[in-house]
Amino acid sequence: MSADPSTRRGIPDATVARLPEYLRALHSFSDDGIASVSSEDLAVATGVGSAKVRKDLSYLGSYGIRGVGYDVDHLAYQISFALGLTHEWAVAIVGMGNLGRALAAYRGFATKGFRIVGLLDQDTRLHGQVVAGLPVRPMADLAGLVGEGLAIGVIATPAESAQDVCDQLVSVGVRSILNFAPTVLATPPSVVVRKVDLSTELQILAFHEQRKAGRAVTLAEVSS
Incomplete structure (x- = not known):
């Protein structure tokens, strides 16, 4: 890159x-x-x-x-x-659960300069299934995708699998990662990770809703 x-x-x-x-x-x-x-x-x-x-x-x-x-x-x-959007970036999504499938089907990527080149999962039962026009591939295919220009990895796995997936992405040369898993990833300084935590965003919204409604309570009130 x-x-x-x-x-x-x-x-x-x-x-x-x-x-x-x-x-x-x-x-x-x-x-x-x-x-x-x-x-x-x-x-x-x-x-x-x-x-x-x-x-x-x-x-x-x-x-x-x-x-x-x-x-x-x-x-x-x-x-x-x-932003580096004057040319197309190749993206792979790892984790073909509900979130991964929804991301794969999102048409906004193509209009913003991102092309999904690979869908991967560690579950062999999913290999070969077609999602949003692409077959689900094994993690062993990562290195080949990098050789074809893969630049950004998207992690859409459960938290317990995310670090292993991250390590595999880094090991084949992926240096930009978008993490949807609710966990903090350990990466080398050369790797840029952006974290999207939907539950955290909802909690922040809940705080603002409570404050707007005048429902803020003290710890003493909660304990009583």
Whole structure:
């Protein structure tokens, strides 16, 4: 995998995390036939303050034009380039349970520059089954997929299997991993792991719902 353009440009991680939101908003503006937008427009569309929008976009070398704003298509290209989306990335999903199958069937990957090249599972009973047009393959096929350009591994296994799967991905040269398993993975510094924990996100939402409803309680009240 070539060096990430965002790394070469020294873009902070917090800014990188917001770039996909800007890109989504820009695509929406483009679909509506809007040719230029202001930082305030992007702020409203993404929920990010306009000053922070301007600061984030300055890392891309894009400052807009006073009284005109940002060219929608050009800014979308700049963000796509920074995110490494100006070419296609090959992805393999490991774990063909309900979550893995749902991810395999998600059509949004193709439109965002990601191509599913392999579906894998350690369960031999699943090998050969066709999911979303692709056969489920054994883990032994990982090395061959890397030789064909596999760049990103998605772990959709139970927690108890995730570290073993991660180790296998790393051992064949995969350096970018998206982890849906509810566990923390141990990896070398050269490997980038992004964790998606749905239960954690729901718990955070529960906290905010409780606070909005004025139902916050003290530990003393819980214990009584």
